[in-house]
Amino acid sequence: MSKRSLNIKLDIAGKPYEMSIDARNEEVYRLAAHEINKRLAAAQQSRVDGFGVNDYLAMVAVDLMISNIHLERKNGVEGSELQALSALAEKLSKHLEK
Numbered sequence: 001m002s003k004r005s006l007n008i009k010l011d012i013a014g015k016p017y018e019m020s021i022d023a024r025n026e027e028v029y030r031l032a033a034h035e036i037n038k039r040l041a042a043a044q045q046s047r048v049d050g051f052g053v054n055d056y057l058a059m060v061a062v063d064l065m066i067s068n069i070h071l072e073r074k075n076g077v078e079g080s081e082l083q084a085l086s087a088l089a090e091k092l093s094k095h096l097e098k
Contacts, residue, residue: 012036013053036060 006023009016010033021029043056072082
């Protein structure tokens, strides 16, 4: 099974970002960009004096990481376990590509 590369452009905070991705992950990338922009718009509603786009993006990054940590804890996955699962997934992908 070979990886098919796809060039896409994602708009995040009004700026286009071009990237080459595994075509199987296109939907995930587009959903991620949509979610970031949605959370950015919500954060910008707070209208903090002196905050620019980068400050709001930092708030979004913290919010997303908090959500990620909560999900990891809910699922009982610790850092070392997550690394082990990632390594196993990579080995499995390499094996399936043969």
